[in-house]
Amino acid sequence: MPVTNQEVAKRLREIYQLMQLAGENRFRAIAFDRAAQTIESLNDDINQYIENDNLTDIKGIGNSIAEDITQYAETGKIDVLESLRERIPEGVIKWLDISGLGPKNIAKIHKELGISTIEELKKACEDGRVAELDGLGEKSAQKIIQSIEWMEQYDERCRLDEAIVIAEPMIGFLNELDGVEEIKVAGSLRRSAETIGDVDILIGADEDHISGIFDAFVGHELVVEILGRGDTKSSIRTQAGRQVDLRIVKPEQFPAALMYFTGSKEHNVVLRQRARERGLSLNEYGLFKLDEEGDTNFDKPIDYDSESDIYQTLDLNFIIPELREDRGEIEFFEENEKMNLVADDDIRGVIHAHSTWSDGKFSIKAMAEACIQRGYEYLGITDHSQTAAYAGGLSPDEVKQQWEEIDQLNEAFADQNFRIFKGIESDILGDGSLDYEDDLLEQFDFVIASVHQGIAMPRSKMMERFRKAITHPATRIIGHPTGRLLLRRDGSDLDMNELIELAAKHHTAIEINANPRRLDLDWRHGNKAKDAGLMSAINPDAHHTDGIDDIQYGVKIARKGKFEPARILNTKSADELAKWFAKK
Numbered sequence: 001m002p003v004t005n006q007e008v009a010k011r012l013r014e015i016y017q018l019m020q021l022a023g024e025n026r027f028r029a030i031a032f033d034r035a036a037q038t039i040e041s042l043n044d045d046i047n048q049y050i051e052n053d054n055l056t057d058i059k060g061i062g063n064s065i066a067e068d069i070t071q072y073a074e075t076g077k078i079d080v081l082e083s084l085r086e087r088i089p090e091g092v093i094k095w096l097d098i099s100g101l102g103p104k105n106i107a108k109i110h111k112e113l114g115i116s117t118i119e120e121l122k123k124a125c126e127d128g129r130v131a132e133l134d135g136l137g138e139k140s141a142q143k144i145i146q147s148i149e150w151m152e153q154y155d156e157r158c159r160l161d162e163a164i165v166i167a168e169p170m171i172g173f174l175n176e177l178d179g180v181e182e183i184k185v186a187g188s189l190r191r192s193a194e195t196i197g198d199v200d201i202l203i204g205a206d207e208d209h210i211s212g213i214f215d216a217f218v219g220h221e222l223v224v225e226i227l228g229r230g231d232t233k234s235s236i237r238t239q240a241g242r243q244v245d246l247r248i249v250k251p252e253q254f255p256a257a258l259m260y261f262t263g264s265k266e267h268n269v270v271l272r273q274r275a276r277e278r279g280l281s282l283n284e285y286g287l288f289k290l291d292e293e294g295d296t297n298f299d300k301p302i303d304y305d306s307e308s309d310i311y312q313t314l315d316l317n318f319i320i321p322e323l324r325e326d327r328g329e330i331e332f333f334e335e336n337e338k339m340n341l342v343a344d345d346d347i348r349g350v351i352h353a354h355s356t357w358s359d360g361k362f363s364i365k366a367m368a369e370a371c372i373q374r375g376y377e378y379l380g381i382t383d384h385s386q387t388a389a390y391a392g393g394l395s396p397d398e399v400k401q402q403w404e405e406i407d408q409l410n411e412a413f414a415d416q417n418f419r420i421f422k423g424i425e426s427d428i429l430g431d432g433s434l435d436y437e438d439d440l441l442e443q444f445d446f447v448i449a450s451v452h453q454g455i456a457m458p459r460s461k462m463m464e465r466f467r468k469a470i471t472h473p474a475t476r477i478i479g480h481p482t483g484r485l486l487l488r489r490d491g492s493d494l495d496m497n498e499l500i501e502l503a504a505k506h507h508t509a510i511e512i513n514a515n516p517r518r519l520d521l522d523w524r525h526g527n528k529a530k531d532a533g534l535m536s537a538i539n540p541d542a543h544h545t546d547g548i549d550d551i552q553y554g555v556k557i558a559r560k561g562k563f564e565p566a567r568i569l570n571t572k573s574a575d576e577l578a579k580w581f582a583k584k
């Protein structure tokens, strides 16, 4: 089974850590750490060495570790690692994530106090037992408590909007430093993923500036913890709990490194394979010829000036970062120069917004003015329906009063060429019916149908609800289909393929809810949506004037989901949209 260099390095490092926890010979343990480091920065694919049975040619890898690596590639397991894992309680292994607490002290605390969970450790730090241990003291105990509190407080991932808030000022700051020739965000953030593990930043700079740039980076005011400081990479944690990785490469390596660290891993694997098929080697340092033995020939670099050049060499057109997920983009850009994707400028109006009539914070008028201010041509107001009492859902009488207000506002806004559509976000009830009588539903300009209650019903029940809602003649858009809240709550269990087919067949759109907590429809359904000809709308679900600006996140996700402007309702003019609403 092919393995990645990173996977092998990770296992070896785990052996190193567990050996220290187990109190094994220090030099033997360090050998595993060295091997892990070497393999992490290895320019070639470790599989070549495994196949050629010459792992020991790699500096720092002896016979015994070579055998471990081979065993891992063959079986997915390493005996030493397995037996270590059995000897060290799992709880104690988690202590390794506590920054500032090394394996030696972990072993000491675990053995002398006989505790093995993080909760017990925290308690022992608080009641003075840890401070009494040799070589630890009160200061160490306090530091451990703080690290544990960080760990408890911060999630492993954050939302796209949260990552942007961290990355933008950091990049602005770094960009001003001496010697920074190029700087770009990489990783999942550059790919516009809906959640971000860590923020990756890449700089191109000459060698003599590297240490100055890293000094400034780890000394930045937002840094609460330095996680690592090396010659080419440093990592920090910010106040918000996020990790930021900064890598610095030579300016001429910048495009290849940017490509590598943008990922995704899956996309990179295919690119490297394409390079091999063309007698080339692609890595974060550049593009090189392969020699007769199939090794990277670092003396034979291939010229490139940009990511575009590298793609060209691999017989591909430039692939925008959002699409680099190995979901058909490679095949597409073999043939095509560009994919027609919706962009910020294409958005002409705002659909799905709440007002003070239900749980919004602003009047319809204020929401409309905020739309006009941002250059939009219309607003589709969609307050909650009657069943959503907790969110101030509208009774049939209130609906009619709201319509009068909208009629008046439309008269007032007519000379500004702005239009308010009468919409509603109708609950999809437990049995799939909508939340008003049909004769009232028919009179809205459009209906968004959303599930707000019972999102955890079994798949068959959920699908039945959606089937009924989609086929209802008044339903024009399905709101936030899964109801997920990113990093907080899973969405409904749905057959998304069927849902998409059904919606397309019944000329009903499924929104891309642009609220960064939702981003639902998920972009992963983009290929299916494209095949089915599904219509969508990039909807801010705004409860506040500021919420309108969430449309930007929805556009990113729509691009990632391969939506062209023609399949996004709010790229239409108000008249075209009115026609589409009336058409079902």
Ligand code: DGT
Residues within 6 Å of the ligand: 004, 005, 006, 007, 186, 187, 188, 189, 193, 195, 196, 197, 198, 199, 200, 260, 261, 262, 263, 264, 265, 268, 269
């Ligand atoms: P994240 O941080 O979990 O949201 O996701 P990424 O994609 O930002 O992943 P990260 O930060 O671990 O690494 C950044 C990029 O570096 C990743 O997208 C591709 C590249 N990379 C990292 N590790 C590997 C690896 O083992 N193999 C390959 N081919 N690329 C890697």
Ligand code: CA
Residues within 6 Å of the ligand: 187, 188, 189, 197, 198, 199, 200
């Ligand atoms: Ca990352």
Ligand code: CA
Residues within 6 Å of the ligand: 187, 198, 199, 200, 245
């Ligand atoms: Ca990273």
Ligand code: ZN
Residues within 6 Å of the ligand: 425, 450, 452, 479, 480
């Ligand atoms: Zn809703």
